[in-house]
Amino acid sequence: MTSIFLVWNPDRWNGWNYASVVEQVSDAGQAHGEWQFSRSAGVPAGGDAWLLLKGKHGPGLLGHGVVIRAQSWAAPSAAPAGGTPSPSVMVAFDSLLPLGDQIGQEMLSAALPELRWNRVRNGQALEPSAQARIRDLWRLEGPPPLPGSTLPVPGTYPAWAVSKVEVNRYERNPEARRACIAHYGTSCAACGFSFEIAYGDAGRDFIDVHHTVPVSVIDSSYRLDPVTDLVPLCPNCHAMAHLGVTTPRTLPELRRMLAGAGFMQGRAVSPGELESHQEALRILGPAETHPAPDTGA
Numbered sequence: 591m592t593s594i595f596l597v598w599n600p601d602r603w604n605g606w607n608y609a610s611v612v613e614q615v616s617d618a619g620q621a622h623g624e625w626q627f628s629r630s631a632g633v634p635a636g637g638d639a640w641l642l643l644k645g646k647h648g649p650g651l652l653g654h655g656v657v658i659r660a661q662s663w664a665a666p667s668a669a670p671a672g673g674t675p676s677p678s679v680m681v682a683f684d685s686l687l688p689l690g691d692q693i694g695q696e697m698l699s700a701a702l703p704e705l706r707w708n709r710v711r712n713g714q715a716l717e718p719s720a721q722a723r724i725r726d727l728w729r730l731e732g733p734p735p736l737p738g739s740t741l742p743v744p745g746t747y748p749a750w751a752v753s754k755v756e757v758n759r760y761e762r763n764p765e766a767r768r769a770c771i772a773h774y775g776t777s778c779a780a781c782g783f784s785f786e787i788a789y790g791d792a793g794r795d796f797i798d799v800h801h802t803v804p805v806s807v808i809d810s811s812y813r814l815d816p817v818t819d820l821v822p823l824c825p826n827c828h829a830m831a832h833l834g835v836t837t838p839r840t841l842p843e844l845r846r847m848l849a850g851a852g853f854m855q856g857r858a859v860s861p862g863e864l865e866s867h868q869e870a871l872r873i874l875g876p877a878e879t880h881p882a883p884d885t886g887a
Contacts, residue, residue, distance in 0.1 A: 593638040593721045596625050596681065597712040598652070601645035612686045619684065622658070626678040627713040635659060639681045640724060642710055643692050649707040650692030654728060655683035685733055693731045701727040769816035770799050778824035780844040785824075797822045804837045 598606070606623075614621040625639070641653035659680035687693070698707050701723050716724065776797045777784040785793030800823045803812075814820075821841055823831060830847065831838045839847075 593640065593716040593724070594657075595642045595710050595712065595714045595716070596639050596655070597642050597644055597710060597714075599644040599648070608689055611683060612688055615683055615686050621683045621686075623681055623683065624678050625681050638721070639679075639683075640716075641683070641686070642707075643689075644708075647689075648692070649695050649698065649710065651687075651698060651724075651728070651732075652689070652692045653683055653686035654732070655681040655685075658682045685728070687733055693727065697727065697731060763814070766814055766816040766820060767799050770820035771795070771797065771822060773817045774822050776822060778827055779821045779841055780823055780827040781848055783824045783826075798825055798828045799823070800828050800831055800838070802838070802840065 598608075600606075600608075611621045611623070635657050637657045639655040639657055640651060641655065642648070643650040643652045657679050695707050698705070702720050704717075705720070776786060776795055778797065785796040787793075799820045801820055803819050823844075827844055831844060
C-alpha cells in the first residue's frame with residue numbers, strides 16, 4: 591500500500607488550527623480533513639499519510655493519518671483566485687504530536703538517510719523499504735499509547751494489520767469510567783470475562799468501557815450518564831461492537847452473536863466458592879442417601 595507525505599508549512603499557509611485538530615484527535619480518536627496537491631499524486635484510499643512540518647521549525651514529523659477517500663478534484667471555490675481546481679484527498683488523522691514536539695531532522699535522517707528532508711514535496715510517496723522504518727520511528731518517538739489501551743499507536747503497523755476500535759472522549763474520561771465500573775464491576779458485560787480472575791492481581795480493575803449512545807444523536811446539550819450510557823466490555827467484545835458497522839452494536843446484539851456462535855457465558859469459580867461447595871457436599875453426604883423431593887404426583 592502506498593504511503594505519502596503531507597507537507598505543511600505554517601509560514602506560507604497558517605489557515606489551519608492545528609492545536610484544535612490535535613485536541614480533536616485526542617478526544618475523538620480521529621479528525622478528518624481535505625488535503626490538496628499542486629499536481630496529481632496518484633494517492634489510493636487506505637494508504638498511510640505522514641504529516642511533515644516544513645518552514646522555520648522543520649523539517650519535522652508531526653503525525654499520521656489514513657487516506658479515506660481516493661484522489662478527487664477540489665471544488666473551484668477552493669482554488670486560488672484565477673486558478674484551477676487542485677487534486678485532493680480526504681484524510682483521517684489519527685495520531686498527532688503537538689506543534690513543538692515534532693520528530694526533528696536528526697532523527698529523521700538517522701532512520702531514513704536516503705531522503706532529502708528539506709526537499710520532500712507534498713504528495714511524495716515513500717519507497718516500500720522506507721515504510722517499515724518510518725513506522726518504527728513513530729512507534730519509538732511518536733505519541734505514547736493511551737493509558738490502559740491494548741491497541742498499538744496508529745501508524746506503527748500497516749492499516750491492514752490492525753483492527754481499529756473507535757474510542758471517544760466519554761470512554762476516556764477517568765471519572766466517567768470510575769463511575770461505570772463502580773456500578774457494573776470489572777467483568778465484561780457481554781461475555782463475562784474478568785481480567786482479575788484470569789490474570790490475578792495484574793488484571794485487577796482492568797477493563798474497557800464502551801459508550802452506548804451513537805455519536806450521530808449527540809449534540810451540544812448531551813450530558814453523559816456513566817451508568818446508562820457506559821458499559822464495561824473486554825477488548826475483544828469492544829472491538830466487535832465497532833467492527834464493520836457505522837452505528838456500534840448494542841449489548842443485546844453482542845450477546846446474541848456470542849450465543850449464535852455457541853459461546854456459553856460463564857465465570858471462573860473462586861477457591862472460596864469451591865471450598866464452600868465441597869463443605870456443603872460433605873454436610874449433605876452422598877446424593878443417593880437422600881430421597882427425591884415430593885412433587886405431589
